[in-house]
Amino acid sequence: MRRFTVYDSLTREVRSFAPIAPPRVGMFVCGLTPYAEAHVGHGRFAVVFDVVARALRHWGYRVFYVQNITNLDDKLIARAAEIEEDPLALADRYAQSWRRLMTRLEVSSVNYYPYATDYVPEILAQVRVLIDRGYAYVAEDGSVYYSVARFPEYGKLSGQRVEALRPGARVEVDERKRAPEDFVIWKAATPGEPSWESPWGPGRPGWHIEDTAMTGRLLGPRYDLHGAGLDLIFPHHDSEIALAEAASGEAPFVNYWMHNGLLTMGGEKMSKSIGNVSSLEDAIDRYGPMVLRFYYLNAHYRSPLEFDPPRTLDEAKEAYARLALPADRIAEALDRRAEDAAGADLPDTLADAAEALEETLDATLANDFNSREVIALLFGWTRRMTEDLPRLDAYSSDALEELAGPYRWAEEVLGLFVRRPEGRGGAWANLVPVLLEARARARARGDFAEADRIRDELRGRGIRLEDDASGTRWEFTGPE
RNA sequence: GCCGAGGUGGCAGAAUGGUUAAUGCGUCGGACUGCAGAUCCGAUUCCUGGGGGUUCGAUUCCCUCCCUCGGCUCCA
Incomplete structure (x- = not known):
């Protein structure tokens, strides 16, 4: 297992990674609430954490990667009512569309996309434990709230102090709560909305507890790596910590917190509520999955990344075409001489360079997943390969394989240079x-x-x- | 107001306590071409928000100010 470092949002420093039970790594990423078409911003977290999982596996870790789907929440219910569709059916429709986009984007690393509503028994069990331990209380209408005051460390991930929050800054104050910072973990049913029976009456899960109930079941009370966009740090992830550590009595809930920077358009976060969205499917149709992956990985995952159509993807297209040209030519040369072992060996200097480069690529990515630096190194290889293109057909297939090495590495770890027959005429x-x-x-x-x-x-x-x-x-x- | 992230060339975007601050896009010049495109070669050697400090040396570390973005119970 290769050692690598990763920036941990909780300690705010780059830390050396050590799994709880090597070589196994439990990894969880907050996925979508599928109530509308996915936008280009969603594609970023998907590709970023896809590369994290691919890299870990390449380095010898056995990763179990779970990406949840919040298939029931207020917005989803509102949207379903608007178009007179069953909320769970609506969610399923968009969730499947998300899965199709992930396949097209070569996001192949996710082991399991659980639906929140498939974990209602686990959620109810966790609510019960939290009430029993005095961390949660039942309101008059049958809703259950988490009492933030009972968890003094609340806010340690975001650095927020509860007393500094502004109740009602963006969401209306809920009269049923004992304290404004308390959050709902079980929501009493509203007629006409999906609901489940519970000891406190019919209701549905609150947002934060979906993830902790799910990971408790799938990854255990403590696990290695949790990822998401950095807009979820507060309150979502702070609340996850409060829930999980209170329910299990074990800490830390998660060993490494990774948060990707947000995709912006017009300088602001791309989001459905602002309305500055651009369809992910459209982008894939127009530019292809490789250009999109290149675009995302061409920035460090923690930096903000501006999306300015069509300029940014046009630029990525030009750059990727240049980067991939020798990879394609080498692959074509290999196709042509599949059964033919004859041909020249690689000069030692070139063979050594290919091998050394692969080691450098691993070491560079192992430095907090610096995919941009990796791409810069690949451009160096492409420049070198370009000189050799006229001689390609003179090489033996073994020699060609060596030349292809760095591109093969990138195909496996970054999901670039993937050649699919579809779209070829x-x-x-x-x-x-x-x-x-x-x-x-x-x-x-x-x-x-x-x-x-x-x-x-x-x-x-x-x-x-x-x-x-x-x-x-x-x-x-x-x-x- | 509080918490957090960030300010690098025309643009996107890396890096490091130390030779000309990577890489790509764009632009300009050239090669190749019936033309177009693609590709290749070369150039674009006055770019690290302002002000202090530490240091032989700071873009990097510290202080301060300014600006942008995210969050403050919907959000990748």
């Missing part, structure tokens, strides 16, 4: 070589009008041609 792919041959003949006899006509025709079908010294290449870019 579909049914037209069979026709293209025939048309290219016809065009080559036209060019050879000087009939450039015919050559351009074929090029334009294909362009109209979303296939772009490029001539270079070795002949004509094509790629499917989609209809304009």
Whole structure:
């Protein structure tokens, strides 16, 4: 297991990572409340923590990664009422859409996406324990509240002191609470809304306790790594700590807290409530998953990242195309000579450089997941590979594998350079070589009008041609 | 008001107590090309918010001020 460091939001320092029970690592990330289409900001946390899990596995840890889905809350219920759909059905619809987007984005590391409502028994059990231990009380209407005053360390993650909070700053004060800072863990049912039976009457789970009940069951009372956007630190994560440590009597609840910086648009956080959202699916359709992943990983995960369409993704597209060009050419050369072992060996200096680079990539990422620095190193390799492109077909397949090494590393750990057959021209792919041959003949006899006509025709079908010294290449870019 | 994060070239965005502050985008020049595009080579050597302090040396550490963003019970 490689050693690595990670910035821990609780201690506010970069710490060396040590799992509770190596090599196993329990990892939990706060996922979506699926009541609307996912936006580009959501994609960031998904890719950031995907890379964290991929890296840990690459380094020999056995990661169990859980990303929850809050499939019932006030906003979701309100939205469902608006469009006259069952709230749980609405949530399921958007949750499945999220899963499809994750597949397209190559977010493959999540082991389990639990629904909050599938953990009602665990939630009720935790509510019971908290009442029994005197941390929670039942209000007149059957709601149950956590009494923040009973947990003196409340706020240690955010640094907030309870007495400094402004009750009602953004959310109306709830009269049923004993203290304004108390939060609901079991919400008495409202007619017409989904509800479950409980010893305190019908109701539904509060937000914070969903996660602690779920992780208690799946990861145990204490686990290694908790991630999310930094907008969730307060009150959500502070409340999770208060709930979990009170319920289990064990501490610390979580050993490492990771928070990613937020994606901004127009300088402000991208969010549904502000309305400055841009669809994630749209971005994937338009630019492809690799460009999007590149864009996210091109910044340190803790920095804010500005999204300014179309400029930012156009720029990422240009940069990624340049970075990936040798990776593609090497892969193509390998395809061409799959069964052919003949060819030149790699010069020692190049072979050594490839090996050394892989070690540097690991060491760089092991420094608090500095993916931006890793990408800078990969650009260095791409520059070096570019010089070798004309000689590619002279190398043996073993030599080509060595050249591909750093890109393979990035494919496994960063999820970049993934080549999928989809989007490569579909049914037209069979026709293209025939048309290219016809065009080559036209060019050879000087009939450039015919050559351009074929090029334009294909362009109209979303296939772009490029001539270079070795002949004509094509790629499917989609209809304009 | 309180808590937290952050201010780096035209833009995006890294890093480090120490030679010309990475990398990419853009721009300019050149190569290649029937044209286009892509690609390649070179250039863009006056960029670390202001003011103090520690140090032989600060963008980095400390103090202070200014500005931006996030949070203060909906939020990735």
